[in-house]
Amino acid sequence: MDGVFEAAALVMRFWFFAVAFVVLLGAAGISINEYREKRFVLGVAQSSIGYLHIISGPEDMMGENVQLMYENTVGRSRRVNIIFRDASVDKAHSQIYQGDDGRVYVNRLGRGDVSVNGTHVHDTMAVYNDDVICFGNVVTRLHVKEV
């Protein structure tokens, strides 16, 4: 029995080393990835001015939150920041941006309809937290980040 124990203990030295090594690598690896990811996400979150919650529109986007940066172009084209794949949305439909006064504005770029709480936007309009903004048939609710 002693011989078996001795052999097992000798072999298990490498097992214990391997387990400790995996724990070390895992802890270090997770720490590095987590740190990078957190930094990136928080960096993006900090530079955001709020988000648009999609109430109705393209099915694949329903219920999603679309993040708003200082300046955003809404449309159907690939060249815009916020893409709504909906026939009622122009290629470059509208812009949402934060003005120098700190307020958020929405304007109309194309012919498509833009409305805020049911009021049509002809040129530029200031928008506030919880306003319902429609881009064609896409209905969204604005959430502005508290400063």
Place this chain on the structure above:
Amino acid sequence: MVLERRGAGALLTFIIIFLISACALLSFREGSFDAGIAAYGLGAALLMLLAYNLAALIFRHIDRITLVICFFLTSIGLVMLLRLDMELAIKQLIWLGLGCLILFFTVVVIKKARDFGRINYLLMAASFGLLLFAYVLGDTIGGAKNWVNLGPISFQPSEIAKVMFIIVSAYFFAERRGRGASVFYAAYVGLCVILLVLSNDLGAALLYCGTFLIVFFAGTGRTLLTVMGLGVGAAGAIASYYVIPHVKTRVEIWQNPWIYYQTQGYQIVQGLMAIAAGGAFGTGLGLGYPEAVPVNTSDYIFAAICEEFGIVFGIITILLYLVFIIRGMIIARNASSRFDALLVFGATCMLSLQSFIIIGGVIKLIPLTGITLPFISAGGSSFIACMCLVGIIEGVAVKNGERDEREINEAGGEVV
């Protein structure tokens, strides 16, 4: 935008595998199967699983990696204690259970507290009182008068006081309440260190001094004053070499332990020989002779680990402390208030300095001073104090996580 929190469940599984396989091996050590040792391993594994899952459930943003590293270091200690002294191992398991409860309690307190306000003066008085109590009524064990016996309970007041010391230091450096308060705080630190030196508890004195200086530099950013503080510390160390015979002996033993092998140098030499005997991968768990090293369950447990698990395993242990420290520093850096940042920074520095002092002493890098290896060494007071410090770190991590989640939610993202 989704921030995925990384779970540490897989790492915990490896820790449990380590614990159970080591206990399974040790259960056959005496020639026949010892169900007690196997049950011990299962019990310890279940306790860690329960504590980890409860912590993750109650505190959504707890830093899981820090907790898992702390559990791995604890499990190394449990295995080593089980190998060396079953009775101590059972006690340590009880301390682990209590330590987890204290950790949860500390997290709740830190999460709720802003900076403890005037309670700091109470903590100041309590910590000084504890050190004074040890100096006046304490028992001398291992040359240091740092144990207090209250009937069935015996504890090391300096271990409990160090948690209060960290909170008080963070408060004074964060608040900067003027010259009067600074002088008052400096007098408190000086008196604490003097009491520890008079009690011959040099390891704790070094720990308090070092932590104070590091937190002072972090809190004030005054390089010149910090260098002056270091100078005063060095002058104090040199003076104590000439004035306190105990210090002189320690330094002389450190310089050449081999000529004192039969007497005071025995411990260091045995420790070094144990580490050398282990080689890169150790002699094998249960196959070494760590019993030859005095105080192998407490101050010298690192030598016992190196002997049976190997020097490479010892290095991995040190690297795990390093990951723990880095995570602590990141939590301190992300803290929203100055008090929280200094609190975590102080707690992390104290644990790292404590590890450095004892590992450095064991491998003869610095003169040996009696102090426990955080999470690994046997000892209730030390373990509870370490769990309190982890609780401080985790409490601030929870605060940081909640703030980050709010920020991400406001930007339309979510934390999963």
